[in-house]
Amino acid sequence: MSLPSSAPTMQACQSCGAGAPLDAHFCPQCTKILPLPRQADYFGFLGVPRKLNLDAADLERRFRSLSRQFHPDYFYNATPVERRASLERSSCLNDAYRTLRQPGARIEYLLKIEGLAPNGSGEAARQVPPALLEEVFALNEELAEIRDLREGGSAAGEWQGRLERARQPIEARRVEHEAQLQELAARWDAAVDRGATDGERRAVLDALRDRFLERNYIANLLAGIERELNS
């Protein structure tokens, strides 16, 4: 029942029984494809450091090269164990590349594997982040007034200008947050590079999580205004 306290560092090859490093894709002994360990992480899987600034072209090259090694097309005549492993590794590769290729998804994934899941679909995402309370309050008041104008039959010209003006401070916040996220990402990468202590890393991650949640909240607000403008 109890979960292992420390993560394993080796895996066993199901074809020949030899031990293999956890992030190896093929058995060093018999060269057969290895089954996917349950605790595979996307960074290790793609062979890149656990950092937030990744070279997109390099990532794509790795994706293509690994696709050519794992794809189920090339395991049609292999044993059921190998075919299963090929399907698992191909799926993991596709999921990993899809996640790490997008900067936002990359941050979210890092937070998750570092144990700070932002819990995207839960209550936390719907609550107004404390730092944004004042602006959100003002925006909602303004939106309510604009809606009244529209429903009262005012010409589009009258309320569209107000809506656009209401949008601007939020948009400015978004730009500010993107910059902060980039700065935090650079700080995280530097912490990884110099082998910073858990405490230091944790501080960066906490800040990263807060900014990330705020940014998502702002993105939703902007999308809402966009809908109002276009309706």
Next chain:
Amino acid sequence: MNGMSKVVGIDLGTTNSLVAYVKDGVPAVIRDRNGDGLVPSVVSVAADDTIYVGREAQRRLLTDAKRTVYSVKRFMGKGREDVQAETGHFPFRVTGEAGGVLRIGVGDREFTPPEISAFILRELKHRAEAFFAEEGDLDPEVDRAVITVPAYFNDAQRTATRDAGRIAGLEVLRIINEPTAASLAYGLDKRHTGIIAVYDLGGGTFDISILRVEDGVFQVLSTNGDTHLGGDDIDVLLMDIVLAEMSSPSYGGPYVGPRFSGAADGAAGPAPEVIQEVRKAVIQAKWDLSEREETDIVITRSGTAEAVPYETERYERHITRAEFEALIQPIVDRTLAPCRQALADAGLEPSQIDEVVLVGGSTRIPLVGRAVASLFGRTPHSEQNPDEVVALGAAVQADILVTGNREMLLLDVTPLSLGIETMGGVTSKIILRNSTIPATGSEMFTTAVDSQTAVDIHVLQGERELVADNRSLARFKLRGIPPMPAGMPRVQVQFQIDANGILSVTAREQRTDVEQTIEVKPSYGLTDEEVERMLVESFEHAEADFTARLLIEARNEAEAVIQATEKSLRAPDFAEIEKSELAAGERQRIESVAAGLRMVLTSSDRETIQKWTQALNDATQHLAEVMLNRSVNAALAGRNVDSV
């Protein structure tokens, strides 16, 4: 090659199907003796249960329409309620229970769409086997195939296609998407690098796929489409016009019935054979207008059954390309929104597309080519035969699978998002559309009451928020959850979409590490048991089909003997022969045996036909010898004269 069973690529189309194979690295379509590569996707079930497929079945649309099924691909993976609006267009019955797989009624028999498709696949299999046998292959059997489907086919439609393959006795190595297959065939010619858009407008379906090709990896970036849009829809527009005109008083046509597209079941209207005659004529006109500026739609009574319910001897209508284009513009326009969506999903502007490739017979229509050119701002390619390129690509993929040829690799995507039903009838997405496959997604489930041991999961496909607006794929029942207080179990459900784009589901309770058993009820699919049963039935029918084939052969032989006999009896010198060479009563005997054979000819008793054929052969043997001698003597006499 020898000693290994063959593998082929099959394009199972709405209108036509093809089979292709790879020889020495080059794909080729397998043709019949006349060089014809297309097998019309038409199946006819005669009153005596004989199954006709292809050209013969297509001919029977004009004589026995109600027993003839075409465009069955439109019904794959569908329920009866999905196709309600269009069943009036078809001569055959569409039945089945609400909320289940629909059935196609032919006479007193009923078939599921995969069974009808299996008849077509079996015909292709036979064609390929006959071809390999003729090539001198020691083992010409074909039991494995790659089959193509529209990229925008959902899980149920893909599964139905795979089931059809199994029923036909084929191991389906892979289901691949038609536009992607086409890109593989194109990629063979040139070492492409860049971004390709494949625009595929076929008989019944439309797909757009955008691919990045680099280092031999064909990676689909996005795909979109409409599985109910194609040449069939153009035919219906033209048929509506013709049938309305034919029934109008000004045309003098006495047939008055509801307009074709509005014809309700059982309502008085033109006979199905007449409708098929009209369909054939408008398709010809459609083809003509791809080559010429104007043409005539001509329908005559000849060729239809005698019970033609309209008395117009001949219907004729002039149509110009301009009129035709105005008529079909809305259909062509419907393809543009999916193209724009696919571009947006790939994060690309039209100007970033390096090449545009046209696939599917309907892209021969000049208006389609112009619309595509103007959307993408470049002239599309159509060097390869748009009817054959998909089958060629399927053959290439089949070759990759069995030979392990690693020159090329196809990375396709799932066309529709996969989700599950959550509280309040809302869909929660688990795997987003345009994710590269194979792909996985997982979701944690728990229980709502103490000691609950089972959980229901409703899986859907589609982009909409509400469950009701998406396509129900299946209902899964998770069983065997260890009894715990409510909310305690943590059941991780893993959704796996494989390289065929087909879903499988596994589940594990995390606290106890117990694998859950899952019971699947596909919403519009056959269960494994049903497919097995159909496979067995198809073997039984294969026996019946074989018997039917022997019967047809016996009849053909009998007819040939009757004809030869009649020819002899009508010969100018027969009277002289009878007087000088034949015994008394010999002619009467021949005539009575021939009459007897004619009478048994329509029976389905092969042995009786063969007995009477033999009897006629025996009865005419003496006559045949006499006539042969006379002609030999005449020839000799001629030569003697010459040699003197």
